Amino acid sequence: MHLTEKRIGFIGTGKMGESLIRGILASHSEITLNASDVYKPALERLNNELGINVSTDNTETIGDSDVVVLAVKPQILKSVLAAIKDSITADKLVISIAAGVPVAAIEDELNEGTRVVRVMPNIAATVAEAASAVCAGTNATDEDMVIALEMFQSIGSAITIPEKLMDAVTGLSGSGPAYIFPVIEALADGAVHEGLDRANAITLAAQTVLGAAKMVLETGMHPGELKDMVTSPAGTTIRAIRTLEESGIRAAFMNAVIESSTRSKELGN
Ligand SMILES: NC(=O)C1=CN([C@@H]2O[C@H](COP(=O)(O)OP(=O)(O)OC[C@H]3O[C@@H](n4cnc5c(N)ncnc54)[C@H](O)[C@@H]3O)[C@@H](O)[C@H]2O)C=CC1
Numbered sequence: 001m002h003l004t005e006k007r008i009g010f011i012g013t014g015k016m017g018e019s020l021i022r023g024i025l026a027s028h029s030e031i032t033l034n035a036s037d038v039y040k041p042a043l044e045r046l047n048n049e050l051g052i053n054v055s056t057d058n059t060e061t062i063g064d065s066d067v068v069v070l071a072v073k074p075q076i077l078k079s080v081l082a083a084i085k086d087s088i089t090a091d092k093l094v095i096s097i098a099a100g101v102p103v104a105a106i107e108d109e110l111n112e113g114t115r116v117v118r119v120m121p122n123i124a125a126t127v128a129e130a131a132s133a134v135c136a137g138t139n140a141t142d143e144d145m146v147i148a149l150e151m152f153q154s155i156g157s158a159i160t161i162p163e164k165l166m167d168a169v170t171g172l173s174g175s176g177p178a179y180i181f182p183v184i185e186a187l188a189d190g191a192v193h194e195g196l197d198r199a200n201a202i203t204l205a206a207q208t209v210l211g212a213a214k215m216v217l218e219t220g221m222h223p224g225e226l227k228d229m230v231t232s233p234a235g236t237t238i239r240a241i242r243t244l245e246e247s248g249i250r251a252a253f254m255n256a257v258i259e260s261s262t263r264s265k266e267l268g269n
């Protein structure tokens with residue numbers, strides 16, 4: 001059974017729900033997507049723009065779906081699960097993308113034997129460049145994992161991990177795009193300071209980040225080795241690197257990942 005044979009229902013069409021919907025539709029235009037939310041204008045917009053089936057009734061969306069993606073905030077997940085419990089029948093696969101919430105907490109709220117997969121994607125799903133990590137719940141079958149991986153690999157890259165590493169992944173790739181957007185803005189600011197116009201500065205900054213990321217992924221070389229390739233003796237780059245190191249750039253990014261991971265753990269408690 002392939003992903004395209006499944007009807008997928010989204011509970012929550014906020015920033016991440018919409019991002020996943022757009023990513024999945026871009027790679028599987030023929031797939032049946034259903035979505036529900038409490039906020040009607042967002043549903044109407046998605047229906048108008050993308051033609052997906054929408055409802056303000058979560059149980060209707062679930063009834064019409066084989067795979068149910070939980071895309072509501074972690075803080076309300078428990079109450080949403082209580083309300084939809086009876087509509088999650090044994091034939092359905094539940095995928096949760098809620099930060100911090102352990103599979104066990106979701107299984108506890110649903111009927112015994114419910115098949116759950118937990119995923120931490122990121123917002124780059126919108127442009128089919130998400131970095132996702134997937135782990136199986138107690139009752140998830142091999143086919144469930146294949147379906148989940150197929151879904152998240154169709155909108156970027158996806159790996160399988162043990163659940164204990166989900167908080168680390170949340171700190172790195174779940175939250176990560178938000179660490180990089182200010183970097184792009186700040187790089188552009190520097191060039192604007194030196195006289196470049198804003199639009200060109202943002203284009204060059206973003207393409208620089210994209211190109212650097214692609215080199216890491218496609219060459220398989222260590223990032224340090226790649227950095228050395230740019231850094232000529234007595235050249236321009238090493239002057240910049242020194243000032244970044246003086247500003248504590250490495251500790252700043254390490255601490256960002258650690259803080260986000262810590263918050264993810266808190267959300268699970
Ligand atoms: N925003 C991001 O980059 C990422 C978010 N996540 C996770 O995705 C989930 C959603 O996050 P966001 O999309 O950022 O939040 P959001 O606040 O943008 O979206 C949540 C949506 O749920 C809807 N909602 C509220 N109560 C509802 C109910 N009873 N039934 C149906 N829908 C309801 C809201 O109207 C809203 O549209 C969270 O659990 C978050 O941890 C995971 C990875 C990345």
Ligand SMILES: O=C(O)[C@@H]1CCC=N1
Binds near residue numbers: 170174175
């Ligand atoms: O900030 C958050 O809590 C969510 C989870 C990962 C990215 N955004």
